[in-house]
Amino acid sequence: MPELPELEVVREVLEREVTRRRIMGVDILRPTVVRDLTQEGFVEGLRGRAISGVWRRGKFIVLDLEAGRHLTINPMLAGRLQLAASGDKRLPRTALILRLDNGRELRYADRRDMGKVYLTDDLHTIPTWDEIGPDALDPALTxxxxxxxxxxxxxxxxxxxxxxxxxxxxxxxxxxxxxxxxxxxxxxxxxxxxxxxxxxxxxxxxxxxxxxxxxxxxxxxxxxxxxxxxxxxxxxxxxxxxxxxxxxxxxxxxxxxxxxxxxxxxxxxxxxx
The missing domain is CATH 1.10.8.50 (Helicase, Ruva Protein; domain 3)
Incomplete structure (x- = not known):
């Protein structure tokens, strides 16, 4: 299970590498892991939007998109993100591919299909989101x-x-x-x-x-x-x-x-x- 240390480093890398990149294409290879909470359609709601920021809340990684939309990843037990060139070998059981405007791909793989990738305009609609306590490294957690x-x-x-x-x-x-x-x-x-x-x-x-x-x-x-x-x-x-x-x-x-x-x-x- 990815935990805070791994996911914090993932956040750092994604913030550096994908912020201001535009999503040109979306490939859903394993539909069971994606959840469209916008009612617009997962692919349609992502394609053409730029990533404006990346942050983490507990074990969630959040990609902020244009116009207040969010792509939120909860890797659960076995989910992993991969940042790769389009021709690089995919991880086993790759479930989702975001093709970016610089030719790179952000991929989500999950060997157990337990994690979820949510597209939403309201983070409070994500299951368990409102239950999460303060981050273990939050400065306010004295x-x-x-x-x-x-x-x-x-x-x-x-x-x-x-x-x-x-x-x-x-x-x-x-x-x-x-x-x-x-x-x-x-x-x-x-x-x-x-x-x-x-x-x-x-x-x-x-x-x-x-x-x-x-x-x-x-x-x-x-x-x-x-x-x-x-x-x-x-x-x-x-x-x-x-x-x-x-x-x-x-x-x-x-x-x-x-x-x-x-x-x-x-x-x-x-x-x-």
Whole structure:
């Protein structure tokens, strides 16, 4: 699943490379991923319009178009964007191609067909848009605001971190990384956390995501379809030594997701539900 660090770098690249470019053609190869919320027609509503800006909200990438229209991409579990020359090889299961006025193509591929690409004049018509909490790196999300928002939840730390209503942009991989950096057991419940542990969690969230953006930016360049994660400390590295203490990393499946953590640095007991 693309998460905040990858999508922030995607935003940076697209803002630099496609802003002020005009969409000359649209090819829909897998209609199940596109949603026309304008009633004008997906192709007709895109063709000929210039891209005026690119921004991100949580895990959504938004391309602003002329006349207040938006092309909004929610990649979900397996969606990827590709910026390529027209003759370059397509990613498997490419679903949508935007042909730009400089001869390049912006493509969306999704090996699971779970993501969606919305064309809309009103962002509030997009499913889940109005449910999204503040971005995990929003400057307005201070420690005090974080504490207040966290107090509304009573569940497990990891489950809260991946809840887009709490904060936006964090998925399974970076929730593992944040908990490891904070030295907190991912299945600890929120009411058990001390004030000091909440502060550790907040600063681990901010630092982990900011450092990951730097790593992703350095590794992918303009190849926005890549998702480098070799630099992660624990996620999906079961059995490898913990970078902090050397204990083999534990990896379990619980709550319908894989969780990776260090039993030495992040002690705790999972209560099965």
């Amino acid at each position: 420690l005090e605001v974080f504490r207040e928002r966290l107090s509304r939840h009573r569940g497990e730390i990891k489950g809260i971190l991946v809840n887009h209503r709490f904060v936006a942009g964090i998925g399974n991989a970076y929730a593992d990384e944040i908990c490891w950096h904070a030295q907190l057991y991912p299945f600890r419940r929120r009411p058990e956390l001390t004030d000091e542990e909440i502060a550790r969690l907040y600063h681990a969230m901010r630092d982990t995501l900011a450092e990951a953006i730097e790593q992703v930016r350095a590794q992918i360049g303009d190849e926005i379809h890549l998702k480098p994660r070799e630099f992660l400390a624990v996620h999906n590295k079961g059995g490898a030594p913990c970078p902090r203490c050397g204990t083999p990393i534990s990896q379990i499946t619980a709550r319908n997701r894989i969780t990776s953590f260090c039993r030495q640095c992040q002690p705790g007991t999972l209560v099965r539900q």
